[in-house]
Amino acid sequence: MSVTIITLVVVAVFIGALMRTVFGFGEAIVSMPLLALLPIPIHTSVSLIGLAGLTVASLTVVSGWRHIERPILIRLALSTVIGIPVGLVMLYLAPASVIMTGLGIFLIIYGVYSVIKKRIVKTIDHPLLKAKGWVYPFGFASGVLGGAYNFNGVPVVIYGTLRQWNPDRFRGTLQAHFLISGVLVVTGHAIGGLWTVDVLVLYGYSIPAILLATVLGVYVNKRIPAKKFESYLFLIIILLGVLMLVPRG
Template sequence: MSMSLIMLAVAAVFVGALMRSIFGFGEAIVSMPLLTLLPIPLQTSVSLIGLAGLTVAILTVVSGWRHIERPVLLRLAISTVIGIPVGLYVLNSIPSYIITSGLGIFLVGYGMYCLLKKRLSKAMEQPRLNSRGWVWPFGFASGVLGSAYNINGVPVMIYGTLRRWSPERLRGTLQAHFLISGVLVVIGHALGGLWTADAFILYAYSLPVILLATGLGVLLNKRIPAKKFERILFIIIIALGILLLLPRG
């Protein structure tokens, strides 16, 4: 790998880690599309973001620990374990262009959902997912998407929104889930043969900027209006999804 390619990959990791530390989620759904635009194998990108995501989770989980929804977290962890092998199978058996196209469609849909969810939530005076059983399919989806795309937090974010959790509860549960599922996903990547020398090289170069992004994100989270930045983030996610759907030469 050339140094310019390494620096571009590190920049993609930095942007994702910064989004994660500011909003509590969004690392992989920002970094993964950027990495797919570089001449880096998809498996290397997936394992890199898995390692980076676990690092960010370790650094951020302490601050939100008291707000964790512990019974839900246990069921999420169990169902995530079930979904991880399915995601690894998808990653290893389906051509990468299908995966990136699927990721693009998912990002557009998710970004549109996030932009519209406040309007939708105004019409909901009660949680839409009253049954505790709903946590199982969302946890399973988290395992599949986590091991295949490293976007294990998105299903939990959607579940928490539909349960109308408070921001503190949502953020705290997300960080704890990222830590648990991050360990499981990284182990799955290792057992699935996704770890490469290039992934560890990129991770070593990325580690300082991950630490920088985490500290900077904490400061920005306190000083910058989160609502305005959330809207910008979701617009960027939609734009990246559209970019992944464009034909390439």
């Protein structure tokens, strides 16, 4: 790979890690589409962002540990384990064009949902999905999307929104889930043979950027009200989804 490609990959990883540290999630949602625009295999992108996400989770999980909803976290982990192999099979068997289209559609749907979710929450005067069993399909979806696209946090974000978690519980449980599911997803990638020399080299180049993004993200998170930037972030996600649907010659 050329120096230009390596630099662009590191920049994509940095932007994703920064989003993750500031907002509590979003590294794969931002980095995966950016990497998909570069001339590198989709399997390389998936493995690289899996490693990057696990690194960020390891650095940020401690701060919210006391706010974790542990029974929910255990159920999420159990159902995530079942979903990861399904996602890996999808990644192996689905043509790249199908993966790109699916990725684009998913980003658009999630971006639109995120933009309007505040209005949805305002109309709900009590938490939904009170039954304990609801956590299992969301955990399974987390495993499937984590194995295929590293989007393991998205179903948990939606679940936490419908349960109306307070900000501390939301962030703490989400970061703990990222750590556990990240270990499972990365292990699945390694066992599935997705790790290559290119993946490890790109990850090595990205480590300083990940560390810098984590420090900078913590600084920004403490001093700038992140909610003001959420709308812009989700609009960017929608735009990236549209770009994924543009045919490539």
